[in-house]
Amino acid sequence: MLRRTFVGAAAAMLALSGSALAQETLKVGLILPMTGPFASTGRQIEAAAKLYMQQKGDTVAGKKIQLIVKDDTGVADVTKRLAQELIVNDKISVMAGFGLTPLALAPAPLATQAKVPQVVMAAATATITEASPFIVRTSFTLPQATVPMAEWAAQNGIKKVVTLVSDYGPGIDAEKAFTGAFAGKGGQVENLRVPLANPDFSPFLQKVTDAKPDALFVFVPSGIGAQFMKQFVERGLDKSGVKLIGPGDVTDDDILNGMGDVALGAITTQHYSAAHDSPENKAFVEAFKRANPNMRPNFMAVGGYDGMHLIYEGLKKTNGQGGQALIDAMKGMSWTSPRGPISIDPQTRDIVQNIYVRKVERVNGELYNVEFATIANVKDPVKAAKSN
Amino acid sequence: MLSNTADSVRASLNRRGRWKIGEIAFWLVAASTLFLLPERHLILNEIAIIGLFALSLDLILGYAGIVSLGHAAFFGLGAYAAGILARDGFADPLLGLGVAAIAAAVLGFVTSFLVLRGSDLTKLMVTLGVALVLGEIANxxxxxxxxxxxxxxxxxxxILGLFEFDIFGTTAYTYSLVVTFLLFVVARRIVVSPYGLSLRSIRDNALRARAVGIPVNRRLVAIYTLSAAYAGVAGALLAQTTQFVSLDVLAFHRSADVMLVLVIGGVGYLYGGLIGAIIFKVLQDVISAWTPQYWQFWIGLILVLIVLAGRERLTERVRALWPRSRGRTVDRPQPLTTTPAREV
Known part of the structure; x- marks a missing residue:
């Protein structure tokens, strides 16, 4: 009896202190895969988000921002539970992160139900922003990065392409976007899909060898590129004259340098390269490396960095108010990110950004994706096609 | 002499079938968390579900000696059955549970004939294979x-047309806890029945069990099917309470985790799965909140320590602190010789 009274009193006190604190603290729940096969995504985003807070301070509109990092281990039902706990117990104003498409889709109904904006910093399937009116994205969509690749390939004498993608939302998006755009230009395409979890590329690469295409189009999620490259070399494809092309995930900055010379010459299209030539990016890369030795920021990091920027600026505009006001404030926002000029499309809440065509080269002894052409202000082609 | 043995067996089973104070306290505490820990209902819900899943594995592993590395096959099938049913407009949770249980039981019944061949190693491989095949089909x-x-x-x-699932997880947790409790009561009844006794004799020596006239294969098929149905219900609970199903429900690590949970809590002990689930999830939650990047290191270390220290020794310590209970366990003459750690 005594104990129960005590527990009750303690709970009441906790609840009181919680509500008192809530007035001064705005909580941002960052849900990421920090362990498991997609841990590199989580580490990059967490590092970038912390860097942003370190640079800009943790006070916005007179309120303290508290970042709560949770590890969802890359498992969707855990993501959903964590999001629910953060909303119910921690009373977060914004949830952010979401390393993979299923992980972003699982908590989407909660965002709608609780009116908590969900900032997607990584997952890249085109349809994600349609899952809830409270989702806004600062990463990219696969079709956005892929359609320019198809156009570049068609213009540069590539006639026959085999596509090899991971068999899940973004991979299928990339395959469809590339096949549609490339076939539209008169090219010939053959499609292959590999399982998302624990992929073994060798049987698929054998098929590629047999098909003798001009180029191999590859999409694998961030972090899996190194495995792919290893098997690409083991099969001798690097010496067969097959060009390696694709959206930039395969030559991810985080692991590119470890791939070695085999990656040289790979042509990719994407929205961010650590070698992007702008003062904003130089400052970002330098600060990131200083804060995280042995790490190079990749497109995940820039998604996290811009996501935090969006949250900060949105909260400034609403004076610390969350919910519908915050998501409205985020719509249409534009700024210069380390990746170049970007904006949030007010209709789709998806990102509009430049896509760069890059080639892997050795710069100062390290491998980088060096940009050599720019396609300005690309919207997500899937949603653009729907609205037309 | 014969009737004496039968009597003493009956007496022993009756005695084991009686609810002990500790057990009643366990469930009272579980029920009290509904009111005392309103902020933790989401994770408690997950604990109840994993506890039920571990209980289902215990039925075959602890009581019938069937090793399995593919128990997630039934869990996942149940989850998908309930999920797909709800997606296609049959939103009643209890209907979903029933369908999931039947689907998993059918799969369990069919695959039991594969599983009951060969040695333990073969069983491990066959169960693993079944789960992998199902995972790939779902993919x-x-x-x-x-x-x-x-x-x-x-x-x-x-639920029952009355209780809506809420964002705090209170309905979800109540629902999972009640289902887990009811299935636990059924499982408890089964393991203290003569049928449960025959299973244990099969586990300890299948050859001898056959020699005394126990239909070994039929008994094993029955318990395997029942265990599959339990796992299916656990999967359905997860699908219904999170309202989301991913391929992960069929993944290998589910099967491995549930085995781990059972080993932590104690194999061949109905509360083992439940206690293991509590320890495992609470540790995971606390440590991963503390260090999201390196929690797996600490949890690994703690698990090794738990297993090294031995659950039996840990529970003995606890009992030693409680003299009345110790007196009872030590003084009572044992009419049946059993392996001491593997009680109800």
Missing amino acids: QASWLTGGADGLQGIAMGP
């Missing part, structure tokens, strides 16, 4: 399951 049949993106658009109706 490929994306028109039905949503593939690697997960099953979207599950909308559950209220």
Whole structure:
């Protein structure tokens, strides 16, 4: 009896202190895969988000921002539970992160139900922003990065392409976007899909060898590129004259340098390269490396960095108010990110950004994706096609 | 002499069948968390579900000696059955539970004939294989399951038409706890029945059990099917309370985790799965909140220590602190010789 009274009193006190604190603290729940096969995504985003807070301070509109990092281990039902706990117990104003498409889709109904904006910093399937009116994205969509690749390939004498993608939302998006755009230009395409979890590329690469295409189009999620490259070399494809092309995930900055010379010459299209030539990016890369030795920021990091920027600026505009006001404030926002000029499309809440065509080269002894052409202000082609 | 043995067996089973104070206290504490820990209902819900899943594995591993590394096959099938049913407009949760249980039981019954061949190693491989096959089917049949993106658009109706699922997870936890408790009571009844006794004799020596006239294969098929149904219900609970199903429900680590949970809590001990689930999830929650990057290191270390220290020794310590209970366990003459750690 005594104990129960005590527990009750303690709970009441906790609840009181919680509500008192809530007035001064705005909580941002960052849900990421920090362990498991997609841990590199989580580490990059967490590092970038912390860097942003370190640079800009943790006070916005007179309120303290508290970042709560949770590890969802890359498992969707855990993501959903964590999001629910953060909303119910921690009373977060914004949830952010979401390393993979299923992980972003699982908590989407909660965002709608609780009116908590969900900032997607990584997952890249085109349809994600349609899952809830409270989702806004600062990463990219696969079709956005892929359609320019198809156009570049068609213009540069590539006639026959085999596509090899991971068999899940973004991979299928990339395959469809590339096949549609490339076939539209008169090219010939053959499609292959590999399982998302624990992929073994060798049987698929054998098929590629047999098909003798001009180029191999590859999409694998961030972090899996190194495995792919290893098997690409083991099969001798690097010496067969097959060009390696694709959206930039395969030559991810985080692991590119470890791939070695085999990656040289790979042509990719994407929205961010650590070698992007702008003062904003130089400052970002330098600060990131200083804060995280042995790490190079990749497109995940820039998604996290811009996501935090969006949250900060949105909260400034609403004076610390969350919910519908915050998501409205985020719509249409534009700024210069380390990746170049970007904006949030007010209709789709998806990102509009430049896509760069890059080639892997050795710069100062390290491998980088060096940009050599720019396609300005690309919207997500899937949603653009729907609205037309 | 014969009737004496039968009598003493009956007496012993009766004695074991009686609810002990500790057990009643366990369930009272579980029920009290509904009121005392309103902020933790989401994770408690998950604990109840994993506890039920571990209980289902215990039925075959602890009581019948069937090793399995593919128990997630039934869990996942149940989850998908309930999820798909709800997506296609049959939103009643209890209907979903029933369908999931039947689907998993059918799969369990069919695969039991594969599993009951060969040695333990063969069983491990066959169960593992069944789970892998099912996982790949779910991955490929994306028109039905949503593939690697997960099953979207599950909308559950209220339980019994009365209780809506809420965002705090209170309904979900109550629902899972009640289902787990009811199934626990059934499992408890089964293991203290003569049928449960025959299972244990099969586990300890299948050859001798056959020699005394126990239909070994039929008994094993029955318990395997029942265990599959339990796992299916656990999967359905997860699908219904999170309103989301991903390929992960069929993944190998589910089968491995549930084995781990059972080993922590104690094999061949009905509360083992439940206690293991509590220890495992609470540790995971606390440590991963403390260090999201390196929690797996600490949890690994703690698990090794728990297993090294031995559950039996840990529970003995606890009993030693409680003299009355110790007196009872030590003084009572044992009419039946059993392996001491493997009680109800």
